[in-house]
Amino acid sequence: MTRTVKRAFKFRFYPTDVQAAQLSRTFGCVRLVYNLALQARTEAWTQRRERVGYNATSALLTGWKKTGDLAFLNEVSSVPLQQALRHLQTAFGNFWAKRANYPSFKSKKRSRRSAEYTASAFRWRDGTLTLAKMTEPLDIVWSRPLPEGCAPSTVTVSCDAAGRWFVSLLCDDTITQTPATGRVGIDAGLDSLLTLSTGEKITNPRHERVDRQRLARAQRDLARKQKSSANRDKARIKVARIHARIADRRRDHLHKLSTRLVRENQTIVIEDLAVRNMVKNHRLACAISDAAWRQLRTMLEYKAAWHGRDLIVVDRWFPSTRLCSVCGALAERTPLHVRWWTCRCGSTHDRDVNAARNILAVGLAVTACGDGVRPQRESSRTGHSSAKQENPRATKGILVL
16 A cells, blocks of 8 residues: 655755855845745734735735845745745744744744745756756755656755755655554653663663763854854854754654654554653753654654554653553652552562553553543643543553553
8 A cells, every 4th residue: 555645855965156145145035025024914913903914925025026125035036935925824824723823033043044946946857956046956965866757846945054055855755555563652761762662672872962072162162252253153163063963863863763663563652741841850951852752753743644553642641650550550659760669469660661551551542442642731731631530440451561
């Protein structure tokens, strides 16, 4: 069984000086148009209670290009500017649906430098990519081939803080869905990145700790440089390269791990974690951020959808650690340094393995009973889940691992 999905293939490329200058100019224009449109929409609502949509901002863009102060917008391709307005419309849609905060202005120093080109703004011919307003194709390093016979529908060009240039090609890819019979519960942690219900513990690589000394030395060098100097800019790039190296290794490890879990198991059960609240603990914030649990969950979500797997998210308030996976009894709270505990029934449990087994059991119970997959807002606020409202011994006999 196969499934066709939209898939982005990201490659690094090395622009010429002319191409780099043109792209940098495009990034600035995209940021300017986004901020101007956001300002216009905000003022229209606060002053006249008028809701401005994409069509109105597109008409404003046409007028901006005819003014003397913004005539330089005609020097870059118009497609990335229109895409910036569409992205702003999407941001407002997420805000109205209460999925995100009110859109904020883009910053020259902090925002991502990128531009999106649709099919009318680039030429794809014989494996070469040429963007609008450019005469030469991009020098792309093809680290892997694109799906045979496909052509990109959207191209996104970006430049990270380390000065590396990337191009992302959105293509239609065919995913072969192979059958799988495995079922696994996953408990996230810091000593072990993941603990599976099978008893396997996946070591936490701690990518940030490996380069911590190099990063600290580079940051000290950066702090000693004079602001707005060329040496400070060189030192900033060194710090950014170390951060990029850490992020690349982390992303590569999570991709391999998530792909393995999705290919081996038909049902994957994970726990809903409030990472944003957990990083408020200043002693563990660095380690929690380095573990990147949210990034792993995102990978599991879209890869499970690609391969036709069932991804179940259980309530964060479910007492997976304290619940005995053998008899179903609820134990007292134990401090984090206690990694083993003994139940009244005589069973001795590893804290993480027991939690993973309970997560799998409640996830399978959710699918069997037809309960909601995701935790409800009301249950999360009161601290009770649908699984916790039942007698803890109700899970006894359902699944013994």
